Amino acid sequence: MSHHDIELLSHDCGDCPIRHRAVCARCDSDELSRLEQIKYYRSFQVGQTVVWSGDRMDFVASVVSGIATLTQTMEDGRRQMVGLLLPSDFVGRPGRSIAAYDVTATTDLVMCCFRKKPFEDLIARTPHVAQRLLEMTLDELDAAREWMLLLGRKTAREKIASLLAIIARRDASLKLRTAKGALAFDLPLTREEMADYLGLTLETVSRQMSALKRDGMIQLEGKRHVIIPDFDALTELTGDDSDGGFLV
Amino acid sequence: MSHHDIELLSHDCGDCPIRHRAVCARCDSDELSRLEQIKYYRSFQVGQTVVWSGDRMDFVASVVSGIATLTQTMEDGRRQMVGLLLPSDFVGRPGRSIAAYDVTATTDLVMCCFRKKPFEDLIARTPHVAQRLLEMTLDELDAAREWMLLLGRKTAREKIASLLAIIARRDASLKLRTAKGALAFDLPLTREEMADYLGLTLETVSRQMSALKRDGMIQLEGKRHVIIPDFDALTELTGDDSDGGFLV
DNA sequence: GCCGGGCCTTGACCTAAATCAATCAGGGGC
DNA sequence: GCCCCTGATTGATTTAGGTCAAGGCCCGGC
Numbered sequence: 001m002s003h004h005d006i007e008l009l010s011h012d013c014g015d016c017p018i019r020h021r022a023v024c025a026r027c028d029s030d031e032l033s034r035l036e037q038i039k040y041y042r043s044f045q046v047g048q049t050v051v052w053s054g055d056r057m058d059f060v061a062s063v064v065s066g067i068a069t070l071t072q073t074m075e076d077g078r079r080q081m082v083g084l085l086l087p088s089d090f091v092g093r094p095g096r097s098i099a100a101y102d103v104t105a106t107t108d109l110v111m112c113c114f115r116k117k118p119f120e121d122l123i124a125r126t127p128h129v130a131q132r133l134l135e136m137t138l139d140e141l142d143a144a145r146e147w148m149l150l151l152g153r154k155t156a157r158e159k160i161a162s163l164l165a166i167i168a169r170r171d172a173s174l175k176l177r178t179a180k181g182a183l184a185f186d187l188p189l190t191r192e193e194m195a196d197y198l199g200l201t202l203e204t205v206s207r208q209m210s211a212l213k214r215d216g217m218i219q220l221e222g223k224r225h226v227i228i229p230d231f232d233a234l235t236e237l238t239g240d241d242s243d244g245g246f247l248v
Numbered sequence: 249m250s251h252h253d254i255e256l257l258s259h260d261c262g263d264c265p266i267r268h269r270a271v272c273a274r275c276d277s278d279e280l281s282r283l284e285q286i287k288y289y290r291s292f293q294v295g296q297t298v299v300w301s302g303d304r305m306d307f308v309a310s311v312v313s314g315i316a317t318l319t320q321t322m323e324d325g326r327r328q329m330v331g332l333l334l335p336s337d338f339v340g341r342p343g344r345s346i347a348a349y350d351v352t353a354t355t356d357l358v359m360c361c362f363r364k365k366p367f368e369d370l371i372a373r374t375p376h377v378a379q380r381l382l383e384m385t386l387d388e389l390d391a392a393r394e395w396m397l398l399l400g401r402k403t404a405r406e407k408i409a410s411l412l413a414i415i416a417r418r419d420a421s422l423k424l425r426t427a428k429g430a431l432a433f434d435l436p437l438t439r440e441e442m443a444d445y446l447g448l449t450l451e452t453v454s455r456q457m458s459a460l461k462r463d464g465m466i467q468l469e470g471k472r473h474v475i476i477p478d479f480d481a482l483t484e485l486t487g488d489d490s491d492g493g494f495l496v
Numbered sequence: 497g498c499c500g501g502g503c504c505t506t507g508a509c510c511t512a513a514a515t516c517a518a519t520c521a522g523g524g525g526c
Numbered sequence: 527g528c529c530c531c532t533g534a535t536t537g538a539t540t541t542a543g544g545t546c547a548a549g550g551c552c553c554g555g556c
Contacts, residue, residue: 072397074487080400082393093386100390123379130378131371137385138341142348144392145330149320151399152328152447156513191534199400204513206535222522223534239322404543439504452543454505470552471504 038118043110044068050103050111057099059113060092066109067188070101071196081196082144086170090136094120107188151199154239159198160208161237164218168228183228191223212237286366291358292316298351298359305347307361308340314357315436318349319444329444330392334418338384342368355436399447402487407446408456409485412466416476431476439471460485 041064044050050068051057063085070083070091082101085091091103097116123130150162168183187194191209195202212218217234219227228234289312292298298316299305311333318331318339330349333339339351345364371378398410416431435442439457443450460466465482467475476482 070393072393074397074401075489076487078401078487080397082396095383095386101393124375127372127375127378130375130382134378134382134385135343137382137389138343141385141389141392144389144396145318145320145349148330148392148396148399149322149328151396153322153326190532201514202534203515203536206533207513210535239324239326241323438502449544450504451506451545455543458505 038115038122040113040115041110042113043108044105045108046105048105048109050105050109051099053099053102055099056097057092058097058116060090060094060116060119061111061113062090063087064110064112066105066107068109068111069104069106069189069193069196071104072101079196080199081193083140084197090133092116094123094133106190106193156198156200156204156208157211158237158239159200160194160205160212161217161234162240163194163198164212164226164228165231165235165238168231168234183231185226187224187226286363286370288361288363289358290361291356292353293356294353296353296357298353298357299347301347301350303347304345305340306345306364308338308342308364308367309359309361310338311335312358312360314353314355316357316359317352317354317437317441317444319352320349327444328447329441331388332445338381340364342371342381354438354441404446404448404452404456405459406485406487407448408442408453408460409465409482410488411442411446412460412474412476413479413483413486416479416482431479433474435472435474 042050042061044066053072065087067087068085068091069081070085071079071081073079083091085103091111093100094116123133150159154162167187168185189197191202191205194200195205198205209218209220213220216229217237219229221227290298290309292314301320313335315335316333316339317329318333319327319329321327331339333351339359341348342364371381398407402410415435416433437445439450439453442448443453446453457466457468461468464477465485467477469475
């Protein structure tokens, strides 16, 4: 594979074997080598905190494997998840040195980090990198707005169905297509984390999961393994436009 | 004023007298003239729709004056506002030709539009424009995440207090600083629009506004004019960190 | 002045989800 | 095997906010 094929941010990352979205260093071995110089890996265990809101954060990173969450907490302890980072997702904001959210590993996690200052320099010098980052940020903004509809207007049942649909759709590595179109995956979140994602309590999450199981919309093996026998039927329950609304 | 001073996206826009954030064409009269060529203005009246979700949208724009909203609607009519555009805010997504949200004027509105294709070309050619756009998008993403906390975890009273604080803080043109630090402004939203912003019903909004009035946190003159005698006291009610949490 | 139509307010009642409180299940350590 | 411990479930009860319904206010047209 030549360096022409190397596109951090969406393809293989230099000499490392994993796919992750980082910055495209397309067709420029100088840029690539600069990226290689400022790149390093960090691993975290389940439950470990990557950064606390308010802490200094002198890197940006993309998720290589595992899952991380962004959460906000109010003084009295109410928590709201505001971001769910799956492999290839990007975290950190060029131009900001203080983390605005708690970043936590909800599974074992490997991140590919770039020291912030040189990364910012790279952006300034490399137009298509800024463009790629813009594109990713716009995608995140769309996801956030979808999420706002969920939080503001959906019922508990719709919220759960939506979350299951999102997870089933989004991370191909979690997804196993079984016989006759059924989907199966391991939930990467505890009931409490699901509740924080959905703006519910963990009890409500648990009850609605049980209800969906009772109604045959999902099957559960243990607490984490979910089987969706009919994905379209589940999608019906999300309250979203049936046409999947592709936007370009 | 020379063209060096002209910075669309955050300063005066070419020959037009209003400040609005468009794209920075700093120090490059060629870029500036290109922008001038693809720029045009559109006016809308209260309640008029700029674009419907799903419609073709072949421009991006920044708000010159007035206020617009982005909303999502479910088939059964439940609505959630997902964006509030005040003067200088940007709308439209390079790389997407179909609108993802309804864009509606909630006051009389003037927008400075740029035809999409040439605008995209401009971005590709002008690094600092892409960077400026990235910065703005990241700000919007932060605002969206703040909003998610509000939708998911705040009480009706906290939601109302937060919205009033946001409006009071955000648009200087609405804000009149009266004697002894009181703030006064006209609400740019109906009770129903506030409800759509906050994930509440209009009745709950009305009741909570009355409650805040009863408690002396706000005064109302007519239905729209709000006076906040003690902004800090109102901020206490938002449930947000008291320290205003500045991040950069 | 009178009427009509948007908005907004207020009241009475209802319900979805929160809260409080037991259990329960499964996996790891010993 | 047995004990813990953490996470999940389930039940009983409460409550914030939604729903339904009845006016009220204000402005603009005639």
